[in-house]
Amino acid sequence: MVQHIVFGAGLIGSYLGAIMQLQGLSVTLIGRQNMLDKLKDGITLTDYHQHRQQVRMTGLYDIYRSPNAILPTADFLWLTVKCTGIQHALIDIQLLVTPQTVILCCQNGLGSDQQVKQAFPNNAVLRVMVPFNVVQFENGHFHRGSEGALTIEHDESTIANELQALLACELLPVRCDSDMHNLLWAKLQLNLGNAVNAIADIPVKAMLRQRNFRRVIATMMEELLAVVRAQDIKLPRITAVSADKLPMILRLPDWLFVLVANKMLAIDPDVRTSMWWDLHQHKQTEIDYLNGEIVKWGVKLAIPTPVNSAVVQWIKAIESEDMVQGVSGQDMLVRLNIG
Structure with a gap:
């Protein structure tokens, strides 16, 4: 089964990982234990359109507390740490990446994807734009509070279209775009x-x-x-x-x-x-x-x-x-x- 790994269990990472679980994908969410503890009893997803879903994550790991944990390698690795955490993350994800892994950079701002490409020059690295806000109301409740579609960079392959088909749902609009720089x-x-x-x-x-x-x-x-x-x-x-x-x-x-x-x-x-x-x-x-x-x-x-x-x-x-x-x-x- 195709394996998705979301590296960075913050607001966006937790929301995205829960969507993947909701959509029936094989997903592992990696983050700090203090956040994972808030997710272990289940996640509530809501949005400003009043959609609501409950989901229980089956793969939650803190590699900092359990560095010897045996984790799957990623077919798709969603890098959802902040720009300020990229350099550290590039070290931590070494064992999760194979030559076939597609790395998706979900950072705000400009330039962080270049650091990823330098670290993994032989991997496909796609940029992802997250235009909406996610807030956490209480333990395990993540709320998309504004409009916008998750936008995945469309290269010469069909990867972006395939991911759009897998992820798009009421709680997560998804689109593709080939003009990611602009x-x-x-x-x-x-x-x-x-x-x-x-x-x-x-x-x-x-x-x-x-x-x-x-x-x-x-x-x-x-x-x-x-x-x-x-x-x-x-x-x-x-x-x-x-x-x-x-x-x-x-x-x-x-x-x-x-x-x-x-x-x-x-x-x-x-x-x-x-x-x-x-x-x-x-x-x-x-x-x-x-x-x-x-x-x-x-x-x-x-x-x-x-x-x-x-x-x-x-x-x-x-x-x-x-x-x-x-x-x-x-x-x-x-x-x-x-x-």
């Missing part, structure tokens, strides 16, 4: 708001309802668009609004934004970003792979990116506990010198 840049544009959400320390929906926070995000997006134009990248549309129009929409007055951008607000009121969760749990964030990528490319292309640069430093100050989360939209505008 698609991930488009996703990065949306992810620039993660840092604002983490700094503001409020749910995403509440953040988006406040124009001052949206003005910060719009300014960062404009810096990204300048970098993108310099590289002649054409951003595909992944929201109801085209990439170049998003900053204008975000700057609308609150009453008009609610009317025009109702789909952007079609998220559960409790959803927060993964960066908020990282700071809340005193973990290193993925800021270097998100806003930091804009700063890096800005330097290469001699394009100013002052707001993204300041936000990167702000997040790092919170990581080092030199600053704390929680600031108003007006204060954020002032601190970032946005007029």
Whole structure:
């Protein structure tokens, strides 16, 4: 039987692994024991469309606590650790990978797949975009709180189509796309708001309802668009609004934004970003792979990116506990010198 291994039992990894189990696939979920303990009595999957399923995972392993455990090798290895955990994971997955293993990189941001390709140059490595948020309400209950389809990179093989057929269900829309480079840049544009959400320390929906926070995000997006134009990248549309129009929409007055951008607000009121969760749990964030990528490319292309640069430093100050989360939209505008 084809063996799937999900390496990284976080929010996305646990949700994805449970979907595979629900779909009748042979799947092993590998993670830290403190998370696995929350899953051993069963997993509840829900989404903002009110779908609900119960599933019991049969393959849960903590290779850090049981390094001598005999695990199957992977036909498909879904790497769901954060960008900051890639280097360590590349060591840990050595015994799980064969020359035939397809490795699927499910990270936010840009660049982490290159590290995987360097470590496993002879394996097929496909990128996966996860556009939706997953939150954990209680032990074993994972909730998809926003729209978007899991998107698998379509190469010259039929792998992506086969995986789409296996995984797609009510709780997990799945699609394929051959233009993953540009698609991930488009996703990065949306992810620039993660840092604002983490700094503001409020749910995403509440953040988006406040124009001052949206003005910060719009300014960062404009810096990204300048970098993108310099590289002649054409951003595909992944929201109801085209990439170049998003900053204008975000700057609308609150009453008009609610009317025009109702789909952007079609998220559960409790959803927060993964960066908020990282700071809340005193973990290193993925800021270097998100806003930091804009700063890096800005330097290469001699394009100013002052707001993204300041936000990167702000997040790092919170990581080092030199600053704390929680600031108003007006204060954020002032601190970032946005007029």
